[in-house]
Structure formats: structure tokens, C-alpha cells
Amino acid sequence: MVLTEKITELKREISKVIVGKDTEIELMAISLLFNGHILLESVPGTGKTMLAKSFATATGGEFSRIQFTPDVLPSDVTGIQFFNPKRQEFELRPGPIMANIVLADEINRATPRTQSSLLEVMEERQVTIDGETVKLMEPFMVIATQNPVESQQGTFSLPVAQMDRFFIKINVDYPIYEDEKRIMQIHRGDKKMSTIAQVFSTQEIEQLKGAINDIYISDEMEDYLLTVVRKTREHNSIELGVSPRGTLALMKASQGKAFLNGRTYVTPDDVKTVAPYVIGHRIFLSIESSLTKTPETIIEEIIRSVPVPVEVGANE
Template sequence: MALTEKIVQLKNEISKVIVGKDMEVELMAISLLFNGHILLESVPGTGKTLLAKSFATAIGGEFSRIQFTPDVLPSDVTGIQFFNPKVQEFELRPGPIKANIVLADEINRATPRTQSSLLEVMEERQVTIDGETVPLPEPFMVIATQNPVESQQGTFALPVAQMDRFLIKIKIGYPVYEDEKRIMQIHRGDKKINAIEQVFSNEEIKELKDSINKIHLSTEMEDYLLKIIRKTRENNSIELGVSPRGTLALMRASQGKALLNGRAYVTPEDVKQVAPYVLGHRIYLSIEGSLTETPETIIAEILDSTPVPVEAGANG
């Protein structure tokens, strides 16, 4: 079965319990293929947890959920060495981080110290417990959720270094009228999470990870992508622009979008479709800029003002 057909099947499976999230599912698939991580931002009750659990089921992955609160310790996330009196020696007990899809729920309610326990996990795909390094399973992805910081008491904003480690940030709003009506119809019946069938095997995911690096990025597209990045560093409303890690993230996400669209090369439209999700959380506005702009509006302005290469795509 072609990849585009498999992605359609993936969307269809998740739509059994989650309505109107096709773009979100595509972005999660792109993130998975590049060993990336996702940050979901929304008010409570919009289906973030169910979306993450449904995605894990559809890819045949082990799912784990960590509910973050101010009293959660780093060891509650990573695991501990505990003394087993039966054998009179210490044994390793990995924490809930050892799963394929890890939902870090309301991550901005954890203290900065606990938040930082995820840095090694997200970057190195391993966890160190009392000096012992434990590799994490393949595939592996952290899906973190947070409520909007400005609307919640007792939250801790994620540091720049951690925000930069999320390949993609998705803001989930309230569903439109028809979607919410469909949600009511689904939950009025007996359709549960176990109704979702596995779409991708581990072998298929590995094959896709190998093939995605073959997606061509022409010289013209490289220049186009870099011009967008450079503008985030030169804009007077932006205090901190996109890092080189963000440059690579935009390149990879654009390749992933091209692959999902059934092409072997990146087009400007691929870049435009993923840029808001890849770059928005990587720029920090100046005090003056935040009075009149948002990261989303600035990224939109940059995309509109950057000339699209005339000869772009398969050539170059």
C-alpha cells in the first residue's frame, strides 16, 4: 500500500474517536518519522490525551501518560534504583518515560527542575538513572500538552532550550459546529479507543524513516528556506529568532510533508504548510513587538514577504 493511502487509513482510524484532526495527525506522523516531538497547546477538554493515545494505538506503540503537577520529581519521570530485599541488591526500575509514545500531560505545571529531566530524553533518546544509561524504545516520541500559560495560575513557562527541542507545536482550538456534533454522535454510541486498528508496523516505520532522507531539496529551495529563517533574526519585533536547530526542523518537516504528499522533492507549498507549526514556538518577541504582534502573525508576514523561487522542486 502506498504511503499516501496508509496516511489516509491512519486518519480514518483516528477519526473513529477523534473528529476534525487530519492536519494534526499528519504533523504527528511527520514528527514520528524524524524522531521529533510534539507540543500540543489547548484549553482542557479538547481531546489532546485521546488524540495521543489513538495515535499510539494506530502505530502499534506502547503508550504511557505522565500527569505533571508541581510535586512531581525528576525520578518520577525517569525512574529509580531501588533496593530489593529479596536479593539484597539494587535494581533498576525505569519510569513511565520508557514507552513508544509518552504523553507529558500539562508539562508546564511541573517545576523547571522536573521539566529539565526531559531534555536528555528528547535529545539523546536515552535516560540516565543513577549513572546507568537506559536506551529508549523505537519508535519514540514525546507528546507534551500545556494549557495556555497566560490563562492559568501555577504554571511554569518552558525554557527556550526545551521549546527548541519540540519539532512541532500545534494549537488545538474548539471544534467547529459540525465536528462537535459528530463528537456527540460518536460518544453516544459504544465506539471506544480499542476500535482503532493498527495501521503501521515497526518495520514500515523504519522503512519510511530511511526513505524520507531521500526527499530532494533543491538549491533554490534551500535558499528559500534560509531566507525565511534569516528574516526571523532580522525582524525588529523579534528579540530571539530561529536557531540552526530550527532551520533543520523546518527542512525535515518540509521533506516529511512532501513525502506525505507523494512527492520525492520539496516545493514552496510544503514549506509554507509546515512553517507556522515549526517556527512559531521558536521565536520570542520583543516587548514592543508583543504589543501589536503574535508569533503567528509575524510568521505569516514573513512567508508572504519572502519571494517564492520560480524554478523550485525536482530540479537543482
């Protein structure tokens, strides 16, 4: 799997301007290769926009940003048919969704109607404008952001069904001391910002998509993964467990993690590593449990309770 070495190069390029985000970059790469979308949750100023822009540049994609506010309409996202008086005919004016990497900034500020239009596009990978269907660019990934401490005024929380559409959710923390010092050095006035080079071509991304789907997952690993998922539906602290869509997402993300680790088969550690990011936003705790626990702590508890399979090697 020679192409996996390019993931290391990808992280190295993005680290020229984004420091200490190797895990996030790996998860974004896995999402891209499985046609998934990402929800980033963090306070303002943690580099979400720069991370998305840098990822788009390094993967050779066209970048677009949509700043959501309550007055943004679905047509502002997808595009419109407008009348050209010179030609005396209607013409298609594509919206910002027509890009490879789309940053949906502060998605929880959009109205439910606009949120629904965006999430429909994410699922169908096409838009219909006044009866005309337009396929989206390939590869295509939406990186949505929301602020966890934002006041409820002027915000609209994503419904359960819409949260389930996101392949992965990442909580972006403040940088550690050393990383923040490095950020200061990069942005000092006497040093120019480094230019990020393109690492992948479209053809290479398509090759990777084919290879990552071939990662072997044994019957024992399937049982292990499925047991973890089903326990979320039986846990006393959880009102709503992981859906079958979430099961498939966890399987794919585990394959992706194995691929990035240079293996041809999935291990329990792959499942354990990606589970909080894949199923954390897909479970909803009871009101009583949410006062003392988080989805992440519940997932850790469930994983500890499931026996680890022994036979997980590649199918010879």
C-alpha cells in the same frame, strides 16, 4: 511511495474517535518519522489525551502518560534503582518515559528541574539511572501539553532553550460545529466507541524514515527556506529569531509534507504550510510587538516578503 497511502489509513482509523484533526495527525506523523517531539497547546477538554492514545495505538506503539504537578521529581519520570530485600540487590524500576509515545500532560506544571530532566531524555533518547544508561524504545516521541490560559500560580513556563527542543508546536482549537456534532454522535450512549486498529508495524515506520529522508530539496528551495529563517533574525518585531536547529526542523518538516503529498521533492507550498508549526514557537517578539501581533502573523508577513523560487522540481 506506496507506504504514504497508510497515512490516509492512519487518519481514517484515528478519526473513528477523534474528529476533525487531520492536520494534527499529519504533523504528528511527520514528527514521529523525524524522531521529533510535539508541544500541544489548548484549553482542557479538547481531546489531547485521546489523540495521543489513538496515535500510539494506530502506529503500534506503547503509550504512557505522565501527569505533571510541582511535586513530580525527575526520578518519577526516568525511573529508579531500588533495593530488593529478597534478592539482596538493586534492581532497575523503569519510569513512564519507557514507552513509544509519552504524553507529558501539563508540562508547565513541572518544576524547572523536572522539565530539564524530561527534555534531556528527549534530546539524548536515553536515561541514566544511578550510573546505568538505558536506551529508550524505538520509535520514541514525547507529546507535551500546556494550557495557554492557566494561571501563573503553580506553573513554570518553558525557557527559550527548551521550547526549541520541540520539533512542532500545535495550537489545538475548538472543533467546528459539524465536527463537534459528530463527536456527540460518537459518544452517544446507544453507540459504542469504535476500536482503532494498528496501521503501522515498527518495520514499516523504519522504512518510512528512510524514504522520507530521500525527499529532494533543490538549491533554490534551500535558499528560499534559509531566507525565511534569516528574516526572523532581522525583523524589527522579533527579539530572538529561529536557531539553526529550527532551520533543520523546517527543512525536515517540509520534506515530510512533500512526502505525505506523494511528491519526491519539496515545493514552496510545503514550506509555507509547515512554517507556522515549526518556527512559531521558536521566535520571541518584543514586548511592544506582542501587544498587537502574534508569532503566526509575523511569520505570514515574512513569508509574503520572500520571493518564491521557480525551479523546485526533483533532481533527475
